[in-house]
Amino acid sequence: MSAADAACWTLTRRTPTKVVDGDIAAKLAKLKGVLMLVNQWASWCPNCKQEFPYFQQLARTYVRQVAFVGLDSQDQRDDAEAFLRGFPVTDPSLFDPGADQARSIGGGQGWPTTFFYDRTAARPTRARAATRRSPRYGQTSSATPSGTHRDRPAAGVGVLAALAAGAVSFLSPCVLPLVPAYLSAVVGVAPADLEHAGARRVLPPSLAFVASFSLIFILLGLGATTVGSALRDHHDTLDKVAAAVIVAMGVYFVASAFVARLNRTWHVERLLTRAGKGGPVVAGAAFAIAWTPCGRTDARPDPQRRRAHRVRRARRRSAGVLLGRTGDPVSGDRTGVRADDVGV
Amino acid sequence: MTSAFDVVKRHFPIVIGVSGAILITVGVLIWTGELFVLNIKAQQLLKPPRH
Numbered sequence: 001m002s003a004a005d006a007a008c009w010t011l012t013r014r015t016p017t018k019v020v021d022g023d024i025a026a027k028l029a030k031l032k033g034v035l036m037l038v039n040q041w042a043s044w045c046p047n048c049k050q051e052f053p054y055f056q057q058l059a060r061t062y063v064r065q066v067a068f069v070g071l072d073s074q075d076q077r078d079d080a081e082a083f084l085r086g087f088p089v090t091d092p093s094l095f096d097p098g099a100d101q102a103r104s105i106g107g108g109q110g111w112p113t114t115f116f117y118d119r120t121a122a123r124p125t126r127a128r129a130a131t132r133r134s135p136r137y138g139q140t141s142s143a144t145p146s147g148t149h150r151d152r153p154a155a156g157v158g159v160l161a162a163l164a165a166g167a168v169s170f171l172s173p174c175v176l177p178l179v180p181a182y183l184s185a186v187v188g189v190a191p192a193d194l195e196h197a198g199a200r201r202v203l204p205p206s207l208a209f210v211a212s213f214s215l216i217f218i219l220l221g222l223g224a225t226t227v228g229s230a231l232r233d234h235h236d237t238l239d240k241v242a243a244a245v246i247v248a249m250g251v252y253f254v255a256s257a258f259v260a261r262l263n264r265t266w267h268v269e270r271l272l273t274r275a276g277k278g279g280p281v282v283a284g285a286a287f288a289i290a291w292t293p294c295g296r297t298d299a300r301p302d303p304q305r306r307r308a309h310r311v312r313r314a315r316r317r318s319a320g321v322l323l324g325r326t327g328d329p330v331s332g333d334r335t336g337v338r339a340d341d342v343g344v
Numbered sequence: 345m346t347s348a349f350d351v352v353k354r355h356f357p358i359v360i361g362v363s364g365a366i367l368i369t370v371g372v373l374i375w376t377g378e379l380f381v382l383n384i385k386a387q388q389l390l391k392p393p394r395h
Contacts, residue, residue: 046380239374247371253364257357 017084019072019095025104027069027094028117035066036117040102041093042075043083044235045111052087059091069094073102073111079236186280205280212284220292 024038039055041048059068070093072080077095084093094101102108105115169175184191187205194202220227231238256262352359373379 046377049377050381050384239377243371243375245371246374247368250364250367250369250371253367254361255364257361257364263360 017081017088019070019075019077019080019084019093022094024069024071024094024096024101028105031067031117033119034117035062035119037066037068038071038105038115038117039068039091040071040073040107040111040113040115042073042111043079044075044232048112049083049087051112051114052089055091056089059089071096071102071107073097073099073108186283188279209280209284209287212281213288214284216285216288217292220288224292 028036037055037058039051041051055068058066068091070089070091072093073096075095075097077097080093080095096102099108102113107113107115170179180191180194183189183202183206184194186209187194187197187202189197189201252262370379373382
């Protein structure tokens with residue numbers, strides 16, 4: 001039995017559908033001299049589901065050469081074991097409910113994250129799904145509470161540039177024609193009468209709308225990371241609820257084609273009038289709540305250039321360690337494996 | 345444009361029915377998780393080929 005096999009057997013005791021308790025740092029210390037791949041995953045992470053067959057393929061390709069170990073982080077044990085029953089793998093997974101172990105080895109930021117250890121097991125090379133190509137599904141993105149660099153295309157944009165982009169967006173032909181309608185709804189004046197309405201009638205409700213919108217939008221933006229974390233914990237349940245609501249709406253649509261009573265509309269008759277009498281605050285808050293999911297979900301500052309550099313470096317190293325430099329780790333031959341051999 | 349709307353109005357029950365069927369399909373895909381996979385496959389199809 002090779003050292004890699006021994007490592008896996010020690011961890012799993014042949015119970016790969018269960019997550020096992022153990023200390024990843026202690027295992028790493030014991031496994032010096034063994035090439036090792038640690039996959040940080042979680043049952044709520046969609047990309048992890050895509051990766052599992054990929055790692056199975058690699059595990060078969062590098063059997064007795066590389067030890068594959070899962071690290072089930074920030075997860076519930078029942079959910080994780082249900083996940084493993086749905087995605088059976090032969091590799092062991094350590095249970096890390098608080099993601100403390102993942103953080104101890106430099107992870108815990110995005111799911112999935114993969115660490116490649118050489119024989120010293122001292123300093124891993126890390127790669128996220130967002131930086132690697134899957135043989136089945138191509139480029140995938142990483143699920144993370146804060147989002148990866150790739151998930152935040154506006155990250156690193158200056159304030160002035162963002163302001164200018166916002167102004168251009170506002171003045172674009174797609175948006176500008178909507179402004180009178182919005183303004184009308186906010187101030188309670190019919191669009192045809194806007195031209196004759198004085199500034200004293202239009203300005204206060206408009207400012208109230210802007211203030212309410214800004215306050216709620218900023219507060220929700222700041223709390224989005226916390227809210228996102230809470231939502232992520234119930235990701236599967238929320239998916240199911242959303243799907244059920246959508247199906248129910250679809251059934252209603254289909255039924256309304258046959259049942260005349262269902263095919264009707266409901267009007268709030270005095271909406272415009274009420275909107276002008278204190279509605280702007282509520283309307284602003286409603287707009288802010290509705291638009292918050294469209295914005296970024298992380299308000300933390302981030303040194304983007306250094307991070308991007310680290311991601312590029314990790315990609316180069318992971319590709320090298322996993323595909324090119326691995327070769328035959330037993331004999332030390334580093335020329336025997338090409339990227340195409342494992343379909344990456 | 346007006347004639348196009350007229351066509352929609354004439355066949356309104358069909359339009360509503362088809363829309364409902366699409367909604368049901370999307371809901372089932374979300375429930376089963378297949379929408380995620382299809383999304384990735386669609387992105388892969390639209391991606392320019394690697395050289």
